[in-house]
Amino acid sequence: MNPRRDLHLVSAALLTWGLGEGLFLVFQTIYLLQLGASTALIGLLLGANAVMMMLAQIPAGYLADRFGRRPVMWVNWGMGVVSTLVMALATSLGVFVAGMLVYSLTAAVMAPMNSYIVHARGDWSVGKAVSMTSAAYNVGAVLGPLLGGLIADRFGIRQNFFIATAIFMLSTLIVLLIRRQPVEAARHESAITSLLKNKPFMLALGLILMVIFVLYLPIPLTSVFLRSERGVSLGAIGRLGALQSVGNVVFLLVLGHLPALPVFVISQVALFAFSLLLWRGSGLGLYGVGFFLLGGYRIGRAMTLSLIRPLVSDDQVGLAFGFVETVNSLSAILAPVLAGLLYDRSPASIYPISMALLAISGVITLIVRRSIPRIKSRLTLENTSQLPEVFEAELETQLALEERKSP
Numbered sequence: 352m353n354p355r356r357d358l359h360l361v362s363a364a365l366l367t368w369g370l371g372e373g374l375f376l377v378f379q380t381i382y383l384l385q386l387g388a389s390t391a392l393i394g395l396l397l398g399a400n401a402v403m404m405m406l407a408q409i410p411a412g413y414l415a416d417r418f419g420r421r422p423v424m425w426v427n428w429g430m431g432v433v434s435t436l437v438m439a440l441a442t443s444l445g446v447f448v449a450g451m452l453v454y455s456l457t458a459a460v461m462a463p464m465n466s467y468i469v470h471a472r473g474d475w476s477v478g479k480a481v482s483m484t485s486a487a488y489n490v491g492a493v494l495g496p497l498l499g500g501l502i503a504d505r506f507g508i509r510q511n512f513f514i515a516t517a518i519f520m521l522s523t524l525i526v527l528l529i530r531r532q533p534v535e536a537a538r539h540e541s542a543i544t545s546l547l548k549n550k551p552f553m554l555a556l557g558l559i560l561m562v563i564f565v566l567y568l569p570i571p572l573t574s575v576f577l578r579s580e581r582g583v584s585l586g587a588i589g590r591l592g593a594l595q596s597v598g599n600v601v602f603l604l605v606l607g608h609l610p611a612l613p614v615f616v617i618s619q620v621a622l623f624a625f626s627l628l629l630w631r632g633s634g635l636g637l638y639g640v641g642f643f644l645l646g647g648y649r650i651g652r653a654m655t656l657s658l659i660r661p662l663v664s665d666d667q668v669g670l671a672f673g674f675v676e677t678v679n680s681l682s683a684i685l686a687p688v689l690a691g692l693l694y695d696r697s698p699a700s701i702y703p704i705s706m707a708l709l710a711i712s713g714v715i716t717l718i719v720r721r722s723i724p725r726i727k728s729r730l731t732l733e734n735t736s737q738l739p740e741v742f743e744a745e746l747e748t749q750l751a752l753e754e755r756k757s758p
Contacts, residue, residue, distance in 0.1 A: 625642075
């Protein structure tokens with residue numbers, strides 16, 4: 352039997368989910384306006400979505416470690432189907448918002464799903480497995496908005512939600528086929544306490560918070576900037592968004608097999624170039640290159656899991672990934688706030704400030720790149736065989752350097 356059978360099934364489920372989500376997610380704020388929401392209320396709802404997504408991550412990771420990853424994945428997939436159907440059937444703003452907020456909770460699937468992917472990867476590295484599944488989702492996310500725009504223009508946005516519900520049902524049928532994975536015996540010590548005492552894990556978590564924050568900072572208001580300050584048409588912005596999804600896929604497939612920390616550096620270089628092109632560039636050609644480089648943000652998000660996995664035990668993977676997704680969500684909440692403040696002062700100022708912060712975080716990443724393997728080597732010097740291969744190369748290199756320095 353194919354050792355990566357379940358990995359391929361999860362990829363297929365994510366591809367169809369990305370297609371369904373892409374049908375309506377881009378048009379959701381427009382539909383809220385049609386239902387009578389003010390722009391201020393829409394902003395509050397998007398903030399509430401992000402908060403709920405953040406708060407759901409750690410509990411979902413804990414439940415996955417406690418009861419198994421597959422049941423938590425099934426529940427989240429089912430919630431997605433039901434909540435999207437509620438949004439499709441809604442004829443009032445209140446009912447639609449209820450469905451929208453429940454749908455935001457499906458983001459809790461990230462920790463258990465990524466934990467499942469790590470354990471289903473066979474002989475692949477963590478980075479390669481996560482990148483492949485993320486790329487599958489993004490292929491669907493490229494097609495979804497293009498198809499969704501055609502449907503919305505012809506039949507209205509509401510029909511997008513009905514079609515998305517049907518596609519989500521197909522995705523759910525696929526994910527029901529994945530096999531159960533064993534639940535590792537939990538340690539006597541509190542899992543959360545154990546993680547908080549894990550210095551390499553906490554150092555990596557702090558690095559992730561910083562890197563994802565600076566990677567995301569120049570992104571949230573870019574569409575507004577292009578439309579208001581550069582006069583780019585809505586159609587052109589839509590095409591740039593599709594090009595961003597293409598960049599996501601390319602970055603994930605090309606860089607997904609590399610160790611996490613070097614990819615973090617590449618991601619920051621890519622977003623530095625994006626910021627420079629948006630700040631000083633002109634014309635859709637340069638903007639297109641910049642949007643393609645936004646794939647650096649997606650691969651950066653994906654590789655956070657590759658960085659964390661070697662630093663925790665098997666029975667902590669789901670919870671640890673929950674912490675990671677919580678930090679990622681926190682960055683996605685904080686970065687738009689700073690971006691909004693900068694935009695109000697001077698719209699273009701977001702980009703040079705992002706470039707400065709990216710340069711600083713890049714230097715810090717290079718420093719931490721040496722620190723994490725060294726700390727980990729002290730903790731696991733007698734048991735390096737248990738470390739996943741995605742981190743072994745860095746650790747072995749660091750140990751070799753330390754041996755040469757020894758008298």
